[in-house]
Amino acid sequence: MKKEFEVxxxxxxxxKRVLDVGCGDGTLMEYLKExxxxxxxxxxxxxxxxxxxxxxxxxVIEGDAEEELAQFPKKSFDYVVLSQTxxxxxxxxxxxxxxxxxxxxTIVTIPNFGYWKVRLHLLFKGTMPVTKNLxxxxxxxxxxxxxxxxxxxxxxxxxxxxxxKSMCVTEEKISEITNKNIGxxxxxxxxxxxxxx
Amino acid sequence: xxSELKNIKKLIVNQSLELDCGKIIKDFPLAYxxxxxxxxxxDNAILAFHALTGDQFCTNINPITKREGWWTFAxxxxxxxxxxxxxxxxxxxxxGCMGSYGPKxxxxxxxxxxxxxxPVITIRDMVRAQKYLLDYLGIKKLLSLAGGSxxxxxxxxxxxxxxxLSHSTIPIACSASHSAQNIALNELxxxxxxxxxxxxxxxxxxxxxxxxxxxxxxxxxxxxxxxQEKFGRKLQDKGSLKFSFEAxxxxxxxxxxxxxxxxxxxxxNSYLYITRAMDYFDLEKQFKGNLSLAFxxxxxKFCIISFSSDWLYPTIENKEIVIALNACGANVRFVxxxxxxxxxxxxxxxxxxxxxxxxxxxxxxxxxxx
Numbered sequence: 001m002k003k004e005f006e007v008x009x010x011x012x013x014x015x016k017r018v019l020d021v022g023c024g025d026g027t028l029m030e031y032l033k034e035x036x037x038x039x040x041x042x043x044x045x046x047x048x049x050x051x052x053x054x055x056x057x058x059x060v061i062e063g064d065a066e067e068e069l070a071q072f073p074k075k076s077f078d079y080v081v082l083s084q085t086x087x088x089x090x091x092x093x094x095x096x097x098x099x100x101x102x103x104x105x106t107i108v109t110i111p112n113f114g115y116w117k118v119r120l121h122l123l124f125k126g127t128m129p130v131t132k133n134l135x136x137x138x139x140x141x142x143x144x145x146x147x148x149x150x151x152x153x154x155x156x157x158x159x160x161x162x163x164x165k166s167m168c169v170t171e172e173k174i175s176e177i178t179n180k181n182i183g184x185x186x187x188x189x190x191x192x193x194x195x196x197x
Numbered sequence: 198x199x200s201e202l203k204n205i206k207k208l209i210v211n212q213s214l215e216l217d218c219g220k221i222i223k224d225f226p227l228a229y230x231x232x233x234x235x236x237x238x239x240d241n242a243i244l245a246f247h248a249l250t251g252d253q254f255c256t257n258i259n260p261i262t263k264r265e266g267w268w269t270f271a272x273x274x275x276x277x278x279x280x281x282x283x284x285x286x287x288x289x290x291x292x293g294c295m296g297s298y299g300p301k302x303x304x305x306x307x308x309x310x311x312x313x314x315x316p317v318i319t320i321r322d323m324v325r326a327q328k329y330l331l332d333y334l335g336i337k338k339l340l341s342l343a344g345g346s347x348x349x350x351x352x353x354x355x356x357x358x359x360x361x362l363s364h365s366t367i368p369i370a371c372s373a374s375h376s377a378q379n380i381a382l383n384e385l386x387x388x389x390x391x392x393x394x395x396x397x398x399x400x401x402x403x404x405x406x407x408x409x410x411x412x413x414x415x416x417x418x419x420x421x422x423x424x425q426e427k428f429g430r431k432l433q434d435k436g437s438l439k440f441s442f443e444a445x446x447x448x449x450x451x452x453x454x455x456x457x458x459x460x461x462x463x464x465x466n467s468y469l470y471i472t473r474a475m476d477y478f479d480l481e482k483q484f485k486g487n488l489s490l491a492f493x494x495x496x497x498k499f500c501i502i503s504f505s506s507d508w509l510y511p512t513i514e515n516k517e518i519v520i521a522l523n524a525c526g527a528n529v530r531f532v533x534x535x536x537x538x539x540x541x542x543x544x545x546x547x548x549x550x551x552x553x554x555x556x557x558x559x560x561x562x563x564x565x566x567x
Binding site: 059 | 498499500516519520523524526528529530531532533534535549552553556557560561563564
């Protein structure tokens, strides 16, 4: 399992209700269900991935988060997980509001656009960055609203969203983001993981 | 045909059932068929519900009509619903014409055919009657409930009436409340039957009216793209237009054939009663306008399936069921299968669909066996 899912599954206690938004082929859901006895639900826009999840016995509905989240009642999940998709929504602000409404706590992970390789790419090559984590060209990327770890933290402050935990993944290593090290982490981390409410 | 009808499996339900219309029926027949073997634990049973013109013979050759069963693509040894593993039960609905209590049967009180003196029945009546069959077979909990179209409505109604009786629930290409468009289309069919001078005449049947009803309905089961690809403007005889009202186009000839063969196997009054039952179906209203309440505390695993080209029971109507299930925290999965085959997709060889139900049922069975 990838580092990101390791961090997420550690945050989530056993026997909790979890909604995985953009659950893909259900890898995280399956782990949470089998190993942690979590009561999981998933939402995924791609039919073939939904079918994979159904084959695994996972309760996943086909649909786009920007349209489907409204149907879930307020605080109906202990945790809502959004893994590396916030930047791909037309309106990430509204999606985030929905996630916070549905979940008692929300786990959001973002690919960090402040990562040094991204910065250097733009600085020296002068073209839109293409990296391992951001493999698409500007004209075919699904990412509409890229942000950095700092951007996300600032956004939470502005919106009065409480950050309960902030972690980052740097070259396969997991560490915590603090007020002191955020500038450094914003350069050297590929991924930010936030537990918010 | 009648002599063969006598040989089909029938349960005479000797309990009384109060129909939604108020009439109480007793000692009524319920014709059914089973496929595969019920295991020792009786935990491998799947109840399949048929649609408007189906019957209990969901697979193999129907002994009465000599045609393949309506769900031949899905049910059978090694198929999506594998009868080597599972025990499939299917009953002819109340109001049907394949041996169950319906307008084609003789009214014991008058010794005449019921015809239009048959009581109006509902989807709820159909489902409650089938519960007696499960009791008779000694099945306490089903592995799955499955059905498309009106079969899907029965699935939903069953889940609402008996929340603890199935591990999984598969409503396919259906709706929780029959839409105005669907009521309108059913009314069109009924009016065609009732306009036939042979309707309600003794010793005759309104074949022309029933055939027209079937032709109209058949169009609604297909998609525009499917029709265009299969028939286009192809002519029946290669030559040119005949400048008459004979069937010039292949689509006309196809529809006429569908109508003509349908009257041999279906009773016009059954068509009236069953379409009425579909029109009356409104699960939301049964639960005071809150569909979620129909599934409250239902621990079953739901798998809702719709088809992209189905305009009779479009994805949006199927999704209303999903929304209601999510609103009450049910264990729900949903997928819209891509297919050009319209509403009929659930009856046809649509690999993604068959794979989905197969994998879903297998995963459910594996989980209860853990």
